[in-house]
Amino acid sequence: MRDAIGVHVRGVSHKFAGANVIDHADVQVKPGGFLAIVGDSGGGKTTLLRLIGGLIAPSSGEIVFMAGGESDSQSDHAPRGQSAVAAAQANAISFCFQEGRLLPWRNVLQNVALPLELNGVSAQERHTAAREMLAKMQLSDSEHKMPAQLSGGMRMRVAMARALVTRPKLLLLDEPFGALDEVTRLALDEELRQLWQQTGTTAILVTHSIQEAVSLAQQVVVMRGKPGRTLPAIVIDVPKDAAHRTSMPFVALCERVYQQMTMQTNEVVEVTR
Amino acid sequence: MKNILRVALPPIFTAIALLVVWEIAVMVFKPAAYLLPSPLMILRAANVDSRQLLQATLSTAISAGLGFIIAAVVGMTCASVLSQSKFLQRGLYPLASLFQMVPLVAIAPLLVIWFGYGLSATVASAAIVAVFPVLANTLDGLRSTDPALRELFHIYNANRFTRWWKLELPSATPNIVTGLRIAAGLAVIGTVVGEFVSGYAGEDAPLGMVVLASMRGARTDLVFAAVALSAAVGFVLFGAVSFLGWLSLRKWHASTLIH
Ligand SMILES: Nc1ncnc2c1ncn2[C@@H]1O[C@H](COP(=O)(O)OP(=O)(O)OP(=O)(O)O)[C@@H](O)[C@H]1O
Ligand SMILES: [Mg+2]
Numbered sequence: 216m217r218d219a220i221g222v223h224v225r226g227v228s229h230k231f232a233g234a235n236v237i238d239h240a241d242v243q244v245k246p247g248g249f250l251a252i253v254g255d256s257g258g259g260k261t262t263l264l265r266l267i268g269g270l271i272a273p274s275s276g277e278i279v280f281m282a283g284g285e286s287d288s289q290s291d292h293a294p295r296g297q298s299a300v301a302a303a304q305a306n307a308i309s310f311c312f313q314e315g316r317l318l319p320w321r322n323v324l325q326n327v328a329l330p331l332e333l334n335g336v337s338a339q340e341r342h343t344a345a346r347e348m349l350a351k352m353q354l355s356d357s358e359h360k361m362p363a364q365l366s367g368g369m370r371m372r373v374a375m376a377r378a379l380v381t382r383p384k385l386l387l388l389d390e391p392f393g394a395l396d397e398v399t400r401l402a403l404d405e406e407l408r409q410l411w412q413q414t415g416t417t418a419i420l421v422t423h424s425i426q427e428a429v430s431l432a433q434q435v436v437v438m439r440g441k442p443g444r445t446l447p448a449i450v451i452d453v454p455k456d457a458a459h460r461t462s463m464p465f466v467a468l469c470e471r472v473y474q475q476m477t478m479q480t481n482e483v484v485e486v487t488r
Numbered sequence: 489m490k491n492i493l494r495v496a497l498p499p500i501f502t503a504i505a506l507l508v509v510w511e512i513a514v515m516v517f518k519p520a521a522y523l524l525p526s527p528l529m530i531l532r533a534a535n536v537d538s539r540q541l542l543q544a545t546l547s548t549a550i551s552a553g554l555g556f557i558i559a560a561v562v563g564m565t566c567a568s569v570l571s572q573s574k575f576l577q578r579g580l581y582p583l584a585s586l587f588q589m590v591p592l593v594a595i596a597p598l599l600v601i602w603f604g605y606g607l608s609a610t611v612a613s614a615a616i617v618a619v620f621p622v623l624a625n626t627l628d629g630l631r632s633t634d635p636a637l638r639e640l641f642h643i644y645n646a647n648r649f650t651r652w653w654k655l656e657l658p659s660a661t662p663n664i665v666t667g668l669r670i671a672a673g674l675a676v677i678g679t680v681v682g683e684f685v686s687g688y689a690g691e692d693a694p695l696g697m698v699v700l701a702s703m704r705g706a707r708t709d710l711v712f713a714a715v716a717l718s719a720a721v722g723f724v725l726f727g728a729v730s731f732l733g734w735l736s737l738r739k740w741h742a743s744t745l746i747h
Contacts, residue, residue, distance in 0.1 A: 265639075268643065270639050270643070306644065308643065309643070310639070310640065310643055312636050312640070313636075316634065316636045316637055316640065318637065318659075319741070320658045320659075320739070320741075329640075329644070330644045332654075333641065333644040333646045333650060333654075334644060361739055363740055363742070
């Protein structure tokens with residue numbers, strides 16, 4: 216996609232009811248890039264994603280969106296809140312939540328069509344677009360099923376189809392496959408990778424799996440501690456094919472991520488200072 | 489069909505057994521008829537006065553039904569308005585809960601003063617007792633909408649009305665159905681209480697009046713018949729509401745899925 220948007224999170228801190236949850240987070244992803252965030256449970260990953268998506272405003276710091284590889288000059292000056300809202304309003308951003316979050320009273324097709332429906336797209340158009348997405352996710356046979364009739368993997372694929380149906384320029388994924396078994400997870404990882412390549416969207420993936428992060432992303436950022444801090448990004452420069460998961464460079468990169476994740480807290484403070 | 493029978497047969501058998509025991513007990517102990525008539529005596533009395541009893545049942549059913557509908561509409565509307573404003577919720581909801589504590593029997597005479605003798609007073613009485621469970625349950629349901637889904641609607645620029653109509657209301661349906669089921673039973677109770685105070689005698693006297701008049705005439709058999717019929721009105725209303733609730737939830741809600 217020529218107009219994917221990049222994100223630059225600069226020194227963002229966030230407080231919930233006075234308690235610091237995120238402390239000076241710095242994260243950058245270029246338009247069309249793929250960033251993975253891994254880290255401690257309760258370390259503020261979901262919160263960071265919600266900040267980027269404009270669902271909440273940071274207590275301090277700024278989040279800047281970049282279009283077409285260059286920093287968007289307008290949003291460079293505008294306060295972050297505004298640019299995030301503007302980006303969201305143009306339906307540029309899509310979320311894929313932890314556990315999918317489908318509307319249980321709607322069938323698969325109506326769930327996938329929901330984002331378009333909320334934006335006033337006509338029934339015929341939105342169903343065509345939704346069917347197209349469902350075909351991509353091999354869900355065409357299930358369009359009339361209710362969420363309760365789906366397996367966990369299918370439910371996540373529907374959630375992904377719903378997130379992609381608006382053709383977002385920035386896709387935010389919050390542990391999308393965390394609750395799935397390893398085999399389904401690997402299959403969905405591969406589907407996600409292909410969709411990311413086909414659509415050219417920017418993707419930010421929060422995950423607990425180091426392997427998943429390293430095999431999908433171009434950069435991995437580790438978030439540690441309470442309040443959560445970001446460690447310097449690890450650049451992933453191994454080829455993205457199915458066979459590479461056992462290669463030496465892949466294993467070495469996983470090892471580096473693992474080191475950052477298990478580092479003592481005082482060391483984390485050292486590195487992030 | 490098999491499932492329905494499995495659910496319906498045990499209570500039916502129990503009821504028949506109880507009636508048989510009752511009948512035998514009356515045959516053995518022979519209490520005065522005005523103290524405890526037997527089921528067959530009640531049936532015979534009801535048969536003799538069947539025209540009047542049917543008329544009374546119809547009239548009670550109409551005011552319970554109308555009261556229920558008013559309670560449903562008012563309760564759901566008020567809950568929807570309250571759910572959109574923390575301010576209104578804080579100001580009005582505690583008052584609504586307090587209002588619910590006022591005994592209906594005590595305000596029923598007021599209703600007669602305001603609405604006069606007849607249908608409007610009994611409908612008002614039914615609506616007043618039935619409205620609160622609808623309001624409380626609907627509000628509960630509307631407020632417990634999954635926050636992540638609210639965010640989803642926010643991301644895609646849904647306005648408040650759309651969010652209410654397409655998210656909050658459907659996700660509150662199970663609670664609404666619960667509220668309506670409670671309200672169905674209460675509407676009949678409210679109607680009969682209203683009839684006690686405001687009922688009108690004559691051709692179309694409702695069940696509450698039949699109870700009062702039969703009591704004065706020591707016609708305990710007719711009292712029993714009227715009580716049974718008002719229970720039947722409640723049962724039918726409750727059944728209808730449950731069925732509609734099941735229809736609207738059957739495709740997705742856990743309470744209706746086949747296990
Ligand atoms: N709305 C909120 N109000 C108050 N505190 C919150 C809120 N949301 C999150 N928190 C707190 O912020 C911290 C970070 O939460 P967050 O959900 O971002 O963590 P996470 O990294 O996504 O964790 P996990 O990996 O378990 O999903 C937690 O301590 C949590 O209790
Ligand atoms: Mg999380």
